[in-house]
Amino acid sequence: MAKKITGNIKLNIPAGKATPAPPIGPALGQAGINMMEFIKKFNEMTMNQIGSTLPVAITVYEDKSYTFVIKQPLASDLLKKAAGVEKGSGSPLKEKVAKLKKDKLREIAQQKMADLNTDDVNQAMRVLAGTARSMGIEIEE
């Protein structure tokens, strides 16, 4: 069947913890997607990643069937883990919470590259350095 795409939904959901509550409920319900099934599948597939927040891209077709892709954890998640902090800084300009080696940033950039719509690791590193800065994580050479 050549299926016509009628919608794309992008969600960021904590691994293993999808529920029918908002935002998942309204987003999927409006699109006519069988939500409980999505939730069950998502939680099953991401159980071993609990603690991370995962971006999910759902493609909805005209007959209300759908496919979804689970991406690498959010960049902010990967950065926090690598820097060993639980949360970013509330005032990133004044208060730095951690330092992260550039090599580590490159590693994360490689892991996250496809999700950032680039095949240039330096470009991915620039984006991630921006994210790190906004969280009060300093990048050191």
Add this chain to the structure above:
Amino acid sequence: MSDWICVTARFRELPPDWSPVHEVFAEHGCPATVEQDAPPQMSAYVYHSADSDVLIRCLERELRAYGAHEVTTEKVPEENWEESWKQFFHIRRVGRRILICPTWEVDRLTATEEDVVILLDPGQAFGTGDHPTTRMCLSLLEDVMTPGVSVLDIGSGSGILSIAAKKLGAARVLALDTDQAAVDASVANAARNECEVECRRAEDTLSVSEPFDVVVSNIISAVLMRIAHDVHSVLRPGGLWIVSGIIRDNWQDVQVAAEACGFRTSKTVEEDGWVSCLFSR
């Protein structure tokens, strides 16, 4: 009184990475977010409570600090979101005798003895009977089925065509799909209908040895052309191949490919720019 408040942060330009904005929401008690690229925006929901006004003011201030040019709120009443997708899928009559009934509408079903009722929970798989390609396929199947024939369903999706074949008198039905979710849906729907349908996950090439009287495939033109030769060899002489899922522009190519493999075109039907056809071997 509303139960939820949807907070949306709008941006003039698409942020290179949404995760810092997500972090702002997450740190204010919204662990899940929805993002949109055009126009760029991210939303999350706050449960309405005595503290929610303070929380939203704080959230708005931080979202603006992260570059949002506008932050809006909208009240959203609590509802039964688990069930809302079902409003798109109702009992539907297809062809002369087939009635497709979603499992949650069984109570509303009024069928005569003549009717062939198919209970369906489509889950994630294709085939609700709502799409012209499925409808045309079901009608053609209804036209050609005689009791005792064997049927091969290539690209079974929800299993709707296999179940219809069995209920219309097939002695044996084999349902193949390359997608495990579809195979699971076919198995569940066949059980629901108390139909004996053998469901298997298939690879790209057709690995079926025994001959069939009828093959039905509601897939896409490219795959139909690729499998035409294999289908011809699994069909008994005089056997029939029902094809669907063809956009009008591609129909000529499919027909040429099938006829080159030895098929004759017996009947074509068209609806909404989709073509279905009955080929005979």
